[in-house]
Amino acid sequence: MPGDCTLLFHKKFAPNPLHASARGAARGLCLTPAGPAPRRGGVRRSRAERGPPTAAAEPPGSSMTPGKKLEGLVAAAITPMTPDGQINLSVICQYVDYLVREQNVKNIFVNGTTGEGLSLSIQERKQLAEEWVRQGKDKLDHVIIHVGALSLPESQDLARHAAAIGASGIAVIAPFFFKPTNKDELVAFLQKVASEAPGVPFYYYHIPPLTGVKIRVEELLDGIREQIPTFQGVKFSDTDLLDLAQCINKNGSEQFAFLYGVDEQLLGALAVGVNGAVGSTYNYLGRKTELMLQAFAKPDLALAQKYQFLIGEFLNFVIKLGFGVAQTKAVMTFVSGIPMGPPRLPLVNASEEFIAKAKAKLDSIAWPNSD
Ligand SMILES: CC(=O)N[C@H](C=O)[C@@H](O)[C@H](O)[C@H](O)CO
Numbered sequence: 001m002p003g004d005c006t007l008l009f010h011k012k013f014a015p016n017p018l019h020a021s022a023r024g025a026a027r028g029l030c031l032t033p034a035g036p037a038p039r040r041g042g043v044r045r046s047r048a049e050r051g052p053p054t055a056a057a058e059p060p061g062s063s064m065t066p067g068k069k070l071e072g073l074v075a076a077a078i079t080p081m082t083p084d085g086q087i088n089l090s091v092i093c094q095y096v097d098y099l100v101r102e103q104n105v106k107n108i109f110v111n112g113t114t115g116e117g118l119s120l121s122i123q124e125r126k127q128l129a130e131e132w133v134r135q136g137k138d139k140l141d142h143v144i145i146h147v148g149a150l151s152l153p154e155s156q157d158l159a160r161h162a163a164a165i166g167a168s169g170i171a172v173i174a175p176f177f178f179k180p181t182n183k184d185e186l187v188a189f190l191q192k193v194a195s196e197a198p199g200v201p202f203y204y205y206h207i208p209p210l211t212g213v214k215i216r217v218e219e220l221l222d223g224i225r226e227q228i229p230t231f232q233g234v235k236f237s238d239t240d241l242l243d244l245a246q247c248i249n250k251n252g253s254e255q256f257a258f259l260y261g262v263d264e265q266l267l268g269a270l271a272v273g274v275n276g277a278v279g280s281t282y283n284y285l286g287r288k289t290e291l292m293l294q295a296f297a298k299p300d301l302a303l304a305q306k307y308q309f310l311i312g313e314f315l316n317f318v319i320k321l322g323f324g325v326a327q328t329k330a331v332m333t334f335v336s337g338i339p340m341g342p343p344r345l346p347l348v349n350a351s352e353e354f355i356a357k358a359k360a361k362l363d364s365i366a367w368p369n370s371d
């Protein structure tokens, strides 16, 4: 059964042969063993050629869910790399199946922090975006592409490309070399990017620990729809729950999607009303975190706390050892069996010692109901 990525990585995912023969090459099978991705959308087209705003949001053939609100868990995509440091598109099909089947996660955030997006070339970012959209088309609900860059024209190019390939949303971080010094400068930059993808929901990616841009989101959101009609929400990767709570208090979590990005304290963000979360740990702790969301919704606060404490026990342990994208790649590799490969410099591989300790810690956690 060549082409069915599920056979390649996990015995228990082997499809029922009856199913497979009945469905042929339909849903569930990998579409292509990733070759060079087709180049679409990289060339600037006029507004007339791009068509009306809705054209970009609903590309023909996409069965992702345009219009469906982004909520729940979103995995921050790792960028798989070959041992010699090239992006490895060939495992993304397996990666999608793993997320859906093993972690029950159906949303992905591509080329962000965890995906080393700012360490990739524009061409690599486009290839990854295309492969995630292609592989996620029938399996995922949302494929959000991070298109932030230091150079405005590059960011605009990536935004047009994401629209052309049918991404379900785009996100942008604040430029972090020359930084915006106030809200108006930041909104002006975001607006110039968002307007290149006029039919695509736009998310601001707030991550002050990495960008150094500390403009409060509460302030940013004031009047934002007038400047950016596609504005849809915020990926909030900061520990300032006062700012987050005031965003929700003033705007409501119905109007915008508020997605939290500090996995170790998601329960605190749920308490102030976030719609979901984007994070690296949902790659391998998606199911456990989903159980925390369910306990919180029930509400069974004691059970939700139990999950948060246990997730925190793991993260606290690895953070003390030194935890970043390189270590996330290593953890995902041993949990999923899919080779994520090395990180790109300046990041360096996790040590064997880290991997052994992290694995032992994860294996030692006694989850409720021990599933
Ligand atoms: C800085 C960073 O990478 N943040 C991630 C997403 O925003 C998180 O998912 C963290 O990896 C996670 O909370 C563990 O610290």
Ligand SMILES: CC(=O)C(=O)O
Pocket (backbone or CB within 6 Å): 076, 077, 109, 111, 112, 113, 114, 115, 261, 278, 279, 280
């Ligand atoms: C961690 C996260 O959310 C990102 O990769 O951007």
